[in-house]
Amino acid sequence: MSDTAAFPTRSSQRASRRPLQAPQALRTLLRSPLGMLGLAWLVVIVVASLTAPLWLPYPIEYQDFSAVLAGPSAAHLLGTDELGRDVLSRIFAAGAGSLITTFLAAVVAIGVALPLALIAAASSARIETIINRVTEIAMSIPALVIIIAVIGAVGTNLYLVMTCLGLLIAGGIYRVFVGQAKSLQSQLYVDAAEVDGLRPAMVSIRHILPNMATTIFVQFVLVFAIGLMLQAGLAFIGFGPQPPEPSWGGLIQSASKQIYVHPWLMVPTGLVLVFTVLGANAVADTLAGGQGAPPSQVALGPEARRRRRELKAAAPVAVESAPEGMLIVKGLTIGVDDGPELVSSVSFEVAPGTVLGVVGESGCGKTLTALSLVGLLPPGVNPREGSIRWGARDLARLDESGLAAIRGREIGFVGQEPMRALDPMFTIGYQLAGAVRRLRGVGKADARAEAASLLGKVGIVDAERVLRSYPHQISGGMAQRVAIALALAGRPKLLIADEPTTALDVTVQAEILSLLRGLVAETGMSMVMVTHDFGVVADICDEVVVMYAGQVIESGTVHDVLGAAEHPYTTALLAADPHAGLGVVGQERLASIPGQVPQPRDWPTGCRFADRCAFAQPQCVVPVPLIARDRGDGGVRCVRVHELQLGRLDDPVPLDAATPVDGGADPTAPTTAAAPARNGKVRS
CATH class of the missing domain: 3.40.50.300 (P-loop containing nucleotide triphosphate hydrolases)
Known part of the structure; x- marks a missing residue:
């Protein structure tokens, strides 16, 4: 158990589970039927849309006036719209533009959020606080309002619109990334890399970034799904590509006008859009399963500054x-x-x-x-x-x-x-x-x-x-x-x-x-x-320092401290240690020290071991300096060290002479804990 578990440290803020690595992520997808279905659909829709000019059965402007608002047939597999245009051709012709611009939004969001997260995780609390405040401002801006304002200013330039979306959504993605980056920054192999002389930037690139691969992909897919839905929504309300250029949102908007006359027209485009979003979410959910929660952030208050x-x-x-x-x-x-x-x-x-x-x-x-x-x-x-x-x-x-x-x-x-x-x-x-x-x-x-x-x-x-x-x-x-x-x-x-x-x-x-x-x-x-x-x-x-509640309470050579310990805490530890305690003459079982180490906020002003010590007296409530040992070099932090003489091998004090302070431990509990040092017989 770590010595620092009692207070907030990097080791106590670690995420509960390690992120998935790339090969493991692929195996996870292959073992998940839902994830495989989602991945297969995304591959099909992306490949089909990007290669649409090579296989489309009809040009997107071709009109078959003999089959206006026709249902599925051998000539038109998904039917035709109100102008006799082939629905299948228009869906996949529109897919390339929708997917590319949505991909751009995801790239921008990840490209902005990821470097900021790596910088914040590796830098001081001041820099992290500044980045946090900037991203919080970005998250507070209503994205849809800004996007509509951009469209009003520059027109329906989807590349610019989706770039703005990526910038606005990057703040939320940053919060996810910085949590995991700080968790990984606390890992011992990162400390080892720093000890080995690797600079912080290279630590982030070589050790933090590869371990975030799955989280990056998950967030990319989620942003892709959000961008796709937002783009379709904009096209539906008239802020997308203008006719006759097709778009998924525009096709749904046209189909909505015929909902009572020819409801089938809504089905093909709607299903393609829904399945694409669901497929992206299925892949993201499969990869995100079991991710640990990010640690809390370290605040930088006025006192810290x-x-x-x-x-x-x-x-x-x-x-x-x-x-x-x-x-x-x-x-x-x-x-x-x-x-x-x-x-x-x-x-x-x-x-x-x-x-x-x-x-x-x-x-x-x-x-x-x-x-x-x-x-x-x-x-x-x-x-x-x-x-x-x-x-x-x-x-x-x-x-x-x-x-x-x-x-x-x-x-x-x-x-x-x-x-x-x-x-x-x-x-x-x-x-x-x-x-x-x-x-x-x-x-x-x-x-x-x-x-x-x-x-x-x-x-x-x-x-x-x-x-x-x-x-x-x-x-x-x-x-x-x-x-x-x-x-x-x-x-x-x-x-x-x-x-x-x-x-x-x-x-x-x-x-x-x-x-x-x-x-x-x-x-x-x-x-x-x-x-x-x-x-x-x-x-x-060769030498030993015994610490209790953040202080050195006894120090000296190993021979002096283990053979003739003078502090009640050291003698209690020796009696509780199986290597030393079982070697004491007349001791049949290991001793235990009642109570536990106090929290830093609860440290007393005097002897910090007094509440657990059978030898505590009223004078133990005052601050205790290190006092020179009776034998050998080193010191002991106990006001009664010369009186108790626990380290003496020839004339041990009687145990019943000790009287605990009010609220202290039972004086009989550490009786055997004091015995090893007085007898001086420790098996190493």
Whole structure:
């Protein structure tokens, strides 16, 4: 479960289902009888109309005065009109013009809406807000009134009229596109592409646009149907092609005059028009089945604009350079624009060649902290205070171009779900070789060879087969190895791993941890490992930071924290962890921590763990700073740390000395949670 699920983030706003891809869309149509009927009719009517001059039985002006208002016959398959003209010939002669001009309206609508949606999804909230307001104005304009005004000004130029229709309807299509584009923009494979150095425009073209193919086609067909009906309606009221040039709306208007004398005349043209619209809708409905709802938009309020101006003004402020290859995070505070803080004053250091573990329950801010290190915070979430020093740069204040120069090349990123970090539209080889080419500037052949080499480094034996495979053709463990290979494509000095083993089984987890441990030893890079599992921390990490409710509540070396934890929350987590808790002498079952992590809006002013802590006292309601540990380096955020001495191995305090604050947890509940650290016996 993501740590950011408690507040609005890109990961919590994802659409529930992935859009259909082109081959899958074709298979969906072939399996649907209704969709196939609609598609077959559209193909027949389009081909017949466009080739009408080659096969029409009569010229459109030919009049057979011996068969005026005649019904269907061998000479006239669909009968004749009031002037003895062949109805079949006039229907299909009119079809080409109707279909071409309607096609133009759909092209204009999609051609305007799609680029705007891609720009809005990839840009800042300010640009998105501006585009939203412009499209809302376009949607508020009565299209029919404007079209009639255009006809009054320039005449019945259907090409111009349908172009105006496309422009006016583009606003509504944009709203559909921007929802899906923002949903796709939140996918991990888009983040991976950004980390690999792909520019936002190329991300939209290579990753967002192909995954929107079905939605684009669906909206195109729907606009086509709307345009066809509107064009017929205009011709019916006299704003279409003028006689003797035929049009479907004009044919229906002429037939309506004979409705009481010869009702059959209404049937052929009416059915062709109705079946064409129904066919287009049937295809669109078949393809649109199961599409997920778009996520909500991120508003840009006055407070958000003020904070962004302050951050931009503070950008030139110089910060002390970090040593080469060292990451120094100091006082980092992250919050929602016009909203609460999500991470409060987080500080830690990662030296070259070391692994830092970040541990805590879901909702504690681990993932947000990790994402801030590579500038991938969700829209509307930004650093407010503090610094992230990497060399001479402060990553918290860099703009997108500055971050793009670092992502992938100096800092790599591995996300939680490997299958979502890979674009399903492309093969593994295409994605991995493309990353190598972007980040290292090599040719195609060298990039392909390096991609195979990277797969070998992450333990994939049959590299050539995997390079030819699509993401859905490989297992979860292999996908995680590929994701790690992608992160290594630019030879980074620091790797951010956000719960890289969460979605894997135990055996594969051990293999991935062994792989990461070997890569650190071989390459000398450093790593920040976000995890829930103390077993993972004990296996691979050198130092550990324990987070709770957006704060660092304990930090130190793995030996100090896991062997002699001093914060009640850390001891409770150890007792609840199957890797550590079951190794405690005298403990028969795993402990649990009552309650849950509070929401950011509900954070208390004092100790944020007090409501769940059996050792809480009235003095815990005041703000708590980090206090130096009794043993080893690091700190503990607990005002009673020296009094409780939970980390002492020789003289543990009696549990009945703890008295909870009013409304606090049952003091007996976390009794076993405190035991592991006091006994100091943890199995790693």
